[in-house]
Amino acid sequence: MEGGFGTADALIIADGTLQIVDYKHGLGVLVSSEENPQMQCYALGALELFDGIYDIDSVRMTIYQPRRDNVSTYEISKDELYRWADEVLKPTADLAFAGDGNFLCGEWCGFCKAKHDCRARADANLELARYDFKLPPLLTDEEVEDILARADDLVSWAADIKEYALQQAISGKEWHGWKLVEGRSNRKYTNETAVAGAVTDAGFDPYERKVLGVTAMQKLLGKSRLEELLAAYIEKPQGKPTLVPESDKRPAMNTAKNDFMEENDYE
8 A cells, every 4th residue: 555654563474374463561441453444454465475385275363562561463354354455454544545534533643743732533422412421420321321431531631631631731821721831840969878877877767668569579470489388378359340342352240139139040
């Protein structure tokens, strides 16, 4: 595709399969390889180079995101990938190059250079104002579900606007009704060695002593030694309930309603 670019971190061709591996260091957004347009564009680029040299039947795409403990793999046939390029990628790119088509807002907006002042993104988020900021008990279930689907994007957009306005103000722009002030700061030592010496000479202990956390302790002892010495003293409390989309891979928690129904089943 003319104008397309990108670099995959690893390409492997073996046994009729082209494997694309992309390393992502980011922590904020969990990235899936399933029908991932970026990965499929990488694969198309690799096919353009190697399809005439090797016998390739399928494409396997893997995203490795270690900071999110995420290894996501998706595989399609070469023919399916070419079909996607012809039916989806090329028509969409043609619209973009022509300046036509519709703006679609979503989590990808966070990586866009125009995220601060994009009119389409603003309009999409300001649509939530039609609920007149009612409290949840006054909203229908369908309205709550609609807001849940967009709340993260709204918060992200508002944060981007605030950061943009701040940077503009630092550069000299004046916003009507707003002013730039110095934020709070905390006191800090300019020379910790000198501080420790002065406090010690005065007869006090300037250091605090506490047990290392589990992660730091495992780094000190090693995983097997940690298990051997401290397994009896380590527990993993239940995590705080978090509402996520159904597509999230974590198993659903038992709610109080489900617990009640299970108890009735045994009566």
